[in-house]
Amino acid sequence: MILDDIVGMMEVDRRNVLGTIRNFPEQCEEAIGIGKEFSKTLKLKKPKSVCICGMGGSAIAGDILRTWLRDHDIRVFRGHDLPGYVDKDSLVLISSYSGNTEETLSLFRQAVKRKLNMIGITSGGKLEKEFREEKTPFIKIPGGMQPRYAIAYLFFPLLVVLRKIRFIREGSDLGRVVRNLKETRDELTPDVRTKDNPAKRIAIKLRRKIPLIYGFGKFEAVALRAKAQFNENSKIHSFSDNFPELSHNAIVGWESPRNLSKMLAVIFIRDREEDREMQRRIEFTEDAVRNSGGSVIEIRSIYHSDLSRILSVMYMLNFVSIYLGILHRKDPSKTELLTDLKYILRHG
Incomplete structure (x- = not known):
């Protein structure tokens, strides 16, 4: 067997994906620390709603928050278009692990034009460059992982930030969560x-x-x-x-x-x-x-x-x-069809 x-x-498992997910609890600990460090100097008033913009694993982190904290107005947007009802009473969280997600870049640029309140989260890429150019506060998370294995870094910093600005008053002991x-x-x-x-x-x-x-x-x-x-x-x-x-x-x-x-x-x-x-x-x-x-x-x-x-x-x-x-004798790290599609979309 x-x-x-x-x-x-x-x-x-040639890229040792099992080793990566074995470290998930430690990644959660690190991500909580990243969120706390970022939040030390964060000054934002409590928003009426939170809008999380992302695709794939970045969006799933938002979905976990949304379906867990149902008494709070948390919305998740996938795709290229930011709805018109998102206004200055909202906090827009722009999330892309790679920083190069086409749809998320589009949502960020729309939010910039509308002068919305924003926080970013990324490991680098075009988004980091544009966050810096627009002076948008952002959470820098570790790179070098496939986005679907970076869920700890995409989820916990957002949770810590939402606690910091008192948007949520959920009281889970995060240390106990990691122990579990x-x-x-x-x-x-x-x-x-x-x-x-x-x-x-x-x-x-x-x-x-x-x-x-x-x-x-x-x-x-x-x-x-x-x-x-x-x-x-x-x-x-x-x-x-x-x-x-x-x-x-x-x-x-x-x-x-x-x-x-x-x-x-x-x-x-x-x-x-x-x-x-x-x-x-x-x-x-x-x-x-x-x-x-x-x-x-x-x-x-x-x-x-x-x-x-x-x-x-x-x-x-x-x-x-x-x-x-x-x-199935399939390397879990490979996603060849996704890679081929991204190449075609990028090069026409």
Whole structure:
């Protein structure tokens, strides 16, 4: 079994992605420190809303904030156009790990023209140059990573800043969150054999399947993030959906012919705070999946704080996607079609 063969895994994982995500808790610690250092001299009045502009992993960091902190007006914008209702009562957070994301550059330039309140976050590139030219305060984060593995640096500095300006008064103990992530890691790393490693066992169940990830509430962004990780790390189709919306449409798909449903495996993200109605929705859907011939996988987190549960589930699914890619003998770091598309768009 290749997942218990460290040397064999490294032959597939040529850029040591497993080593990168193994360090996720330490990256979170560093990112919290970066946010605190930046915030020392930050002087902004509390905005009425926060608008996070980004693509890919940069946008997902905003989605995690938005779906976790639902009582706050946090919006995430992907694409080239900044809506007209974003005004000077808003704080616009311009986020691009590489600093060269075409859509994010476009949003920044529009915000500059409209003289909006902004903070940037990037590791460099064109955005850093333009932030400096426009005297836009920005958070400089470490470079040299693929953007999807830099989620700690894209998420925690934003959280620290929003606390600093009193936009949010959420009181999670970030030190405990990091400790919980280290505990999660102890079960998932490559040296933990398959029989004791839930991420490896889930990856094996997903082999030759198309994974669907069903979340709800605070886990909506986690489901979307996992879908993208399966696409990029595992090199497979994957889809995400969320309760209760999927109860009004997607559930009917489980009336499909059994030979189609057998190709699908659904990861249900469960939570200790599910109310009775949500439990009934999920359990009914799990029965529909099984009766149609699909596979059911549940993931739960035991931690007390919402943020620990959100990030620990996300962390586990990161490991799952990479182990699944290795099972497929696919280097998780490579995204050749994305590279080809960017080249064509850049050179016409």
